[in-house]
Amino acid sequence: MTQPALSKLTILPTTAALTGRVMPPGSKSITNRALLVAALAKGTSRLSGALKSDDTRYMAQALRDMGVAIDEPDATSFIVTSDGRLKAPAGPLFLGNAGTATRFLTAAAALVDGTVVVDGDEHMRKRPILPLVEALTRLGVAISAPSGCPPVTIQGQGGFEGGLVEVDGGLSSQYVSALLMAGACARNPVDVVLTGQEIGARGYVDLTLATMRAFGAEVSEPASGGWRIAPTGYAATDYLIEPDASAATYLWAAEVLTGGAIDLGVPASAFTQPDARAHELIAAFPNLPAEIDGSQMQDAVPTLAVLAAFNRTPVRFTGIANLRVKECDRVAALAQGLSRIRTGLGVEEGDDLLVASDPALAGQTLPAEIDTFADHRIAMSFALAGLKIGGVTILDPGCVAKTYPDYWRALGSLGVRFEGDVP
Numbered sequence: 001m002t003q004p005a006l007s008k009l010t011i012l013p014t015t016a017a018l019t020g021r022v023m024p025p026g027s028k029s030i031t032n033r034a035l036l037v038a039a040l041a042k043g044t045s046r047l048s049g050a051l052k053s054d055d056t057r058y059m060a061q062a063l064r065d066m067g068v069a070i071d072e073p074d075a076t077s078f079i080v081t082s083d084g085r086l087k088a089p090a091g092p093l094f095l096g097n098a099g100t101a102t103r104f105l106t107a108a109a110a111l112v113d114g115t116v117v118v119d120g121d122e123h124m125r126k127r128p129i130l131p132l133v134e135a136l137t138r139l140g141v142a143i144s145a146p147s148g149c150p151p152v153t154i155q156g157q158g159g160f161e162g163g164l165v166e167v168d169g170g171l172s173s174q175y176v177s178a179l180l181m182a183g184a185c186a187r188n189p190v191d192v193v194l195t196g197q198e199i200g201a202r203g204y205v206d207l208t209l210a211t212m213r214a215f216g217a218e219v220s221e222p223a224s225g226g227w228r229i230a231p232t233g234y235a236a237t238d239y240l241i242e243p244d245a246s247a248a249t250y251l252w253a254a255e256v257l258t259g260g261a262i263d264l265g266v267p268a269s270a271f272t273q274p275d276a277r278a279h280e281l282i283a284a285f286p287n288l289p290a291e292i293d294g295s296q297m298q299d300a301v302p303t304l305a306v307l308a309a310f311n312r313t314p315v316r317f318t319g320i321a322n323l324r325v326k327e328c329d330r331v332a333a334l335a336q337g338l339s340r341i342r343t344g345l346g347v348e349e350g351d352d353l354l355v356a357s358d359p360a361l362a363g364q365t366l367p368a369e370i371d372t373f374a375d376h377r378i379a380m381s382f383a384l385a386g387l388k389i390g391g392v393t394i395l396d397p398g399c400v401a402k403t404y405p406d407y408w409r410a411l412g413s414l415g416v417r418f419e420g421d422v423p
């Protein structure tokens, strides 16, 4: 069977400084945490400032499939009403390529009385989940994932006892967050302890703890790398979700690349998400450091890597091995896309990415089709290159719907012009 041709969007370079006001959408990470804990709380919670995108729609639909009432009175709110229990869904939960929804619901499914199958699209079916499955097994949960990736089948017993569970967060911090959030609904206290010191973006665990506490959970950290969760369950509450820091990185980068002034409506210092750390680096452009450790701002690495192409000096990105198990292998996709613009512009060295910077790229026409591998961040970051280089074409530009459906419209509102299929 022949595949349908991918849609294409060419960014027309701009010599103008991009100026205007663009609010990034609500945080994906916080929206999907808040949706879950609100669903585990008895009563009604109003979530405002929320993201409406593929990832949060998959989460909301899965919770509806488990008996939770979720209303959407406007474009940025969810009203979640629950009796605090998730019911067995009639069929598999399909979660697309939403890592947060998939990992968080895998642990929460242990609270269901009945069978839950957690599944996703062909990309998600390649994203590892075994460390989480093994941790839940040690907690006494009947769970299996034969391929080590979704689909995962959980035979929920209406809850689990609790106790100590070790987990390796090296491949994904989402395993840790998933255990922490489900842990508050166990019958006894749960101790979640990290094995090894490696954990991608520890800041995501802090984000989890903050959301849990806002909904009444009691979590302490008796020792570094270990958390004790009291069996309190959650209390319904109204919750304001901050804008998405990863989405903000594209706007910050567009601003420095074009010498513009984009008002995001929120200062960088107001974000609590890990990717906000990238702001300081972006502000240093075109003098980015020779080495950037991406481990604590992982989703900002595509933004920083494309920006680095225009830096005064080359940049090596380290600490990014687990970018290989995101929506696509981002280390490979970035190297490939950069090298389509100019051979050798991005090179993989082990798990590092080397960007051979050249400020003279700006103003050139270097036709390049960027394969996005259905990865929103590859699409959004390479669009930045298109602001300065003629001929940059993004394949499958609609993939931004995963976390930032309005991305192209937002760039358009700043005066960016396109040729081709604007989704």
Ligand SMILES: O=C(O)C1=C[C@@H](OP(=O)(O)O)[C@@H](O)[C@H](O)C1
Residues within 6 Å of the ligand: 028, 029, 030, 099, 100, 171, 172, 173, 174, 175, 177, 200, 201, 204, 298, 299, 322
């Ligand atoms: O917990 C979260 O909200 C996230 C954690 C990170 O993933 P990993 O923990 O899988 O590295 C990040 O890349 C993802 O976009 C969101």
Ligand SMILES: C=C(OP(=O)(O)O)C(=O)O
Residues within 6 Å of the ligand: 097, 098, 099, 100, 101, 299, 326, 327, 377, 403
């Ligand atoms: C890695 C990402 O998403 P997730 O793991 O939530 O699918 C991302 O949004 O960059």
